[in-house]
Amino acid sequence: MGTESKRQQRFAGVIQQDLAELLQREGKSWAPGAFITVTKVRVTPDLAIARVYLSFLNTKTAKEDLANIQSKTTEIRYKLGTRIKNQARIVPQLEFFLDDTNEYVEHMDKLFEEISKEPRQPD
Incomplete structure (x- = not known):
């Protein structure tokens, strides 16, 4: 995949901001107890097509929460459309993915801690 154009980046930023506000307001019904971030x-x-990466905090059921949001894609797209109708000719199809970057970072931190605890071998 090549680099994104300025137009793509600007449009992605608009979608990210509006989706973040939408999920903050209405995400509690789709993923109870979870704090959803559009990363x-x-x-x-x-x-x-807009590929949206979501991060879920304060939840152990991130995959189920993502599935709930994916099942509401049509509703979310409609609500997004009402927000961006003056900025875009078409409302893109939304594809939601789980962003597991935080989990990966935590895993790597644990590995580095374990490595640092091991006794060092003399050269």
């Missing part, structure tokens, strides 16, 4: 949005060159 990244990637838009195809024709602006028809």
Whole structure:
């Protein structure tokens, strides 16, 4: 995948901001108890598909919460459309993915801690 154009980046930023506000307000019904963060949005060159990466905090059921949100994609797309109708000709199809970057970082931190606790071998 090549680099994104300024237009794609700007449009992705608009979608990210509006989706974040939407999920903050209404996400409690879709993922009870979870704090949802829109970590990244990637838009195809024709602006028809937006791949949205979500991070879930304060929950042990991130995959189930993601599935709930994926089942509400049509409703979320409609609500997003009402927000961005003056900024976009079409409302992109939304694809939601789990962003597990935080889990990966935590895993790596644990590994580095274990390595640092091991006795050092003399050279």
